[in-house]
Amino acid sequence: MTAPERTAPEPVVRFSRVTKSFGDIKAVNDISFDIRKGEFFSILGPSGCGKTTTLRLLAGFEEPDSDGGQVRLLGEVVNNKRPYERNISMVFQNYALFPHLTVEKNIAFGLERRKTPRQEIGPRVRKAMEMVRLDPAIFAKRQPAQLSGGQRQRVALARALVLQPPILLLDEPLGAIDLKLRKEMQIELKALNKQLGITFIYVTHDQEEALTMSDRIAVMSNARIAQLGSPAEIYENPRTAFVAKFIGESNFFSGIAKRNTGNGWDVESKTGTGFRIPANPGVREGSEVQIAVRPEWMDLVRPNEVPANENSANGKVREVFYLGEMMHIVVTLDEGTDVTVAMRNEGQLIKPLAWKSGDAAAVAWLPEDCQILESE
Amino acid sequence: MAGVRERSLAWLHRRPQAQAWSLLGPGTFWLVMFFAIPIIIMLVYSFMVRGIYGGVEPGFTIEHYKRFFDPLYLRILFRTFWISVVCTAICLLAGYPVAYVIARAGRWKNLLLFLVVLPFWTSFLVRTYAMIFMLRDSGLINAWLLKLGLIQNPITMLYTPGAVMAGLVYGFLPFMILPIYASLEKLDLSLLEAAEVLGAKPAARFWKVTLPLSMPGVVAGCLLVLIPCLGSFLTPDLLGGAKQVMIGNLVQNQFSSARNWPFGSAASFILMAAVLVAVLIYLRIKDRSPLEEK
Numbered sequence: 001m002t003a004p005e006r007t008a009p010e011p012v013v014r015f016s017r018v019t020k021s022f023g024d025i026k027a028v029n030d031i032s033f034d035i036r037k038g039e040f041f042s043i044l045g046p047s048g049c050g051k052t053t054t055l056r057l058l059a060g061f062e063e064p065d066s067d068g069g070q071v072r073l074l075g076e077v078v079n080n081k082r083p084y085e086r087n088i089s090m091v092f093q094n095y096a097l098f099p100h101l102t103v104e105k106n107i108a109f110g111l112e113r114r115k116t117p118r119q120e121i122g123p124r125v126r127k128a129m130e131m132v133r134l135d136p137a138i139f140a141k142r143q144p145a146q147l148s149g150g151q152r153q154r155v156a157l158a159r160a161l162v163l164q165p166p167i168l169l170l171d172e173p174l175g176a177i178d179l180k181l182r183k184e185m186q187i188e189l190k191a192l193n194k195q196l197g198i199t200f201i202y203v204t205h206d207q208e209e210a211l212t213m214s215d216r217i218a219v220m221s222n223a224r225i226a227q228l229g230s231p232a233e234i235y236e237n238p239r240t241a242f243v244a245k246f247i248g249e250s251n252f253f254s255g256i257a258k259r260n261t262g263n264g265w266d267v268e269s270k271t272g273t274g275f276r277i278p279a280n281p282g283v284r285e286g287s288e289v290q291i292a293v294r295p296e297w298m299d300l301v302r303p304n305e306v307p308a309n310e311n312s313a314n315g316k317v318r319e320v321f322y323l324g325e326m327m328h329i330v331v332t333l334d335e336g337t338d339v340t341v342a343m344r345n346e347g348q349l350i351k352p353l354a355w356k357s358g359d360a361a362a363v364a365w366l367p368e369d370c371q372i373l374e375s376e
Numbered sequence: 377m378a379g380v381r382e383r384s385l386a387w388l389h390r391r392p393q394a395q396a397w398s399l400l401g402p403g404t405f406w407l408v409m410f411f412a413i414p415i416i417i418m419l420v421y422s423f424m425v426r427g428i429y430g431g432v433e434p435g436f437t438i439e440h441y442k443r444f445f446d447p448l449y450l451r452i453l454f455r456t457f458w459i460s461v462v463c464t465a466i467c468l469l470a471g472y473p474v475a476y477v478i479a480r481a482g483r484w485k486n487l488l489l490f491l492v493v494l495p496f497w498t499s500f501l502v503r504t505y506a507m508i509f510m511l512r513d514s515g516l517i518n519a520w521l522l523k524l525g526l527i528q529n530p531i532t533m534l535y536t537p538g539a540v541m542a543g544l545v546y547g548f549l550p551f552m553i554l555p556i557y558a559s560l561e562k563l564d565l566s567l568l569e570a571a572e573v574l575g576a577k578p579a580a581r582f583w584k585v586t587l588p589l590s591m592p593g594v595v596a597g598c599l600l601v602l603i604p605c606l607g608s609f610l611t612p613d614l615l616g617g618a619k620q621v622m623i624g625n626l627v628q629n630q631f632s633s634a635r636n637w638p639f640g641s642a643a644s645f646i647l648m649a650a651v652l653v654a655v656l657i658y659l660r661i662k663d664r665s666p667l668e669e670k
Contacts, residue, residue: 059573083572096570100588109584110574159574169573 010075012037012167012199013058017069020053020062027053029223030069035201037166040193042202042210045220046246052171054220055203059169060086074166084113089160090169094176095152097144103129103155104140110163128162131192150181157189161196170202174209186213207247211235219243235294241373244292250371251298251339251363253313254290257283264367265289271335275311276367282374290373295342297369300329300355303362312364313339317355322348329355331363339363422641430635440642449626449643453650456623459537459612460605463544464552467601468594470545471552475593476586478553479560489557492550500547504614507543508534511615535617543611548604552597559593560586599655606651623647 011034020028028050035041043051056062057071060083064070070077078086089110097106107125116124129136132154144152153173160168170189174182190213193200204210210217211231218228219242227239238244241252255269261276267289268274275291283289299310306312315333322345329341341363343353355361388395425435443449478488495503510516511533518530533539563586571581587594609624616622623643630640 059569061569061572083569084575084577088573090570090573092566092570094564094566096564096566098567098570098585098589100591109571109576113571113575113577113580163574 011035011072012074013041013201014072015054015057015069016072018054018057018064018071019068020057020064021068026223028057028064031220031223031225032069033218033225033228035199038193038197038199040190040200040202040213040215042204042214042217043220044204044207044210044217044247045226046205049220050223051203051205051220055169055171055201058167058201059083059088059090087165088167088169089163089165091156091160091171091173093172095144095156095173097152097155097159099144101144102140103134103142103144103147104136106144106155107159107162110159114163124162125158128158131161132158133188134158149177150185153177153185157192161192161198164196165198167199167201170200172204173202174204175206182209189213211247219246221246236371238292238371239374241290241292244371244373249295249340249342250292251295252290252292252337253370254288257285257287257289260285267291269335273313273335275313275370277370277372278368280372282372288375290375291370292373293339293365293369293371295328295340296326298339298341298363298365300331300341300343301362301364303360306362306364310364310366311370312362314360314362315339317357317359317361319357320353320355327353329353331361333363418641418644421638422645424638426636426638430637432637437638440639441646443639444643444646452621452623452626453646455621456606456647457650457654459541459544459622460602463541463548463605464598464602466541466545467549467552468598471549471597472556472594475553475556475560478557479563489554492553495550501610503547504543504611507539507546507615511539511542534615535619537616537620540612540616540620540622543615544605544608547608547611548601551600551604555596555600556590556593559590559596563589595659598658603651603655606647 013033013035015031015033017030017032018028019026019030031050031054043054045051053062057064058073060078060081064079071079073086073088098109101109104125107128108121111121111124125140126136129139134151134154139147139151139155144155147155153176156173174185177185186209189200189202192198202210202213211234214231216228216230217234219226219234221242227234227243229237234243234247238247238250241250244250244252253267253269253275255267255274257265257277258268258274259266264276264278265280265283266274266276277283277289277291300317301307301312303314313333313335315331317329318332318338319330321328321330325345326342327345327348329343331339331341333339388398421432422440423436423438424432425437426440427433444453474492478485478492481488508515512518513530513532513534515534517533518527521527522530567585567589568581571585576584607624608622609628612620612622613625613628627640627643627647630636630643634640
């Protein structure tokens, strides 16, 4: 892992070579990253990748191994500090609302623990409820059991925000609510992040959610950070095959770099067909090259109509998927692998797609759309 | 044979009412036969005239109820309540931590639960006699203390209020531990984490989250200890001797040696009424507590 990049102001969170083991298993393995003030930072990965442990290290539920590096919050090393000694808030995956307390008592819980003057508590609870768009007149006296999933979610959020924390941790908070509400909450969370200036650290396994909301994303795999960057960097320039596969869909090609063309390389695949890639410092003559190409950056053409200067591979259309805003066409290449080409759906009733299963076709893409992957 | 079984099952299947009754039937029969009918008989007896050689003679009188309001008997009733409340409190204070540890004991859970119920494998009578062997002047505890030179003369432990209390607590402690364990075991640990992130130190987590959420277990445990404690007679009889009479002993006495069945019945009913009132008050308090949480 590279050293954390230098940023001008002190980052609100800094992980320096943090390792956390459970028995023989390293749940988090030597990871380093900074989170900037006010940022919407997502930690994204499949289950078991270490993202939840990373969040729990931040919250203080877990401590790093004794020789496991440093967790800093707001400039202070917090390795052994309990959660109640850290100035953070958290929204839990299952909301974790106190079932024996009313909505207002749930929200006031943190303020009461922090010895907030009585007369301040009421107004702050009301303000927090309005912030998450829960009408205090209706909901203040309700029990959590009387709320819908989305309403519970809002109470959990209000309970965390009422403390005006510099950092808010969110552990897959939208996992349990339905799609439409989830989209709404995504927009609201993002707006709250910008409006309140609170740093949001968001753990999710949903790549679309991470792309939609985040300023930056840390993609985790096998207890390490596979890639850290803006959504565009992660999507358009995935570093490894794992990242390319986990975020969005990708078609993969591999071969040996044969010839430097001056502004790129000619790569010959094992089956003999070749493709051209842009210049890359990691590529030498004879080195193994693996690339990923996003389905929407590929075109489907008749085998004899491949534009000059484009890479291409011949095959047969296997299946056409209707997805609504997109059409996905799966092509089985002559060399045996499947690739997916995505195209905008321009209205099948008006202008039906000309491709159907069994058609001979060629997939074509520009050399600069090749994402050159590092081996993992 | 199989045909009969299948046909009767099919018959039941078509009649949900009959199904419900066939499930309720055996239990209902037992309760009516051995609880409801005897209690009605006792109620009737409590208003009848005492027979000279025991039993009852026809007639109607409320003298037995009046008689109970003699200070002598009221003192016994009051002492019974006092002992039972203290016993319940001790069971709660001693049992809650045990239940808490068992609920968090991971793979040791089942073993520890087994140990809690292990005493039930032996008759209560035998276990109470075992306590006599421990507590009496020539008992094991005194023998050890003498041997260690900590005391010169045996301490009198048997036939004291302390012995009765020790016996009652020992007998009823599992009834406190088990329901509290059940409610603590269900406690969602993420609630404790949420409390911790919200700034609750360990003590606040206990008083504000763990305890309120385990209240159903605490209430159940307290009732399971308090009620049988009020009616206990074996323990005060064996460990308390003649001086530590509880109302259970009084009732037993009236039915056996005193041969005053109507008065024994009246005393039982007064105890029952008192228990009912106490439980109702208790449940009222408990129902209010979560809402008026400070």
